[in-house]
Amino acid sequence: MLDYLIVFASSLLAATIAPFYSEVVLAAVLTRQPDAVVLLWALASVGNTLGSVVNWWLGKYLLHYKHKRWFPIKDKQLERAQRGFQRFGVWSLLLAWAPVGGDALTFIAGIMKVRLLPFILLVFIGKSVRYLIVIYFAERFLL
Template structure:
């Protein structure tokens, strides 16, 4: 059950919802009651999958970004677009960064970044971040 909870928190943390998957992962590692490698895999998979949802949202909703209910504010999209224009696809390595990471993954979808490129770069960044948490807690 704890692995499912970690997956859900990690998934939601990759959306606009204010969850902290790093703190959850760190707490679980410190308790030493769980398989740390499995915790790392579950958190990484959930967080990366959450970013895929953002990419798909951007990819399939280009015309909806001006709607009031759209989950990302225009300022977030503009800031992420500038970041993306400046650093290109490699900026997806920073999809884990608070505030700009979630809109960055949405912008990647809006700009029709190839899915394979997207998933590889986002996964590298997110897994690396969790490996650092793992190292600091272990």
């Protein structure tokens, strides 16, 4: 049971702005729980998607403070990110799994006020495919 909680929590944490790699945790737990592959895939995918929802929420509500001195994103950076998101649209959320820029993409989606249901669906698709690939390679090389 603890293994399942660890996979879920590490996946959720990895999707937030905290630097963390849940793929390593998933692969390690797979070596101990090889028969629970579907459950582990689901926990990692749902946890990582929920972590992205945290970023979406932060983007949606923290923008009210963009004129405060402590706000971490400068106006020019914000404008550039918004232009990039508008250029590719909500479909870019399929790339939210990417290790570089994926978390920022989910944050910008909140700023752009992307509706939550399409956000969740697109992010879940991308992240669940990533975890399928991780599981595939873990089964080939570790089990």
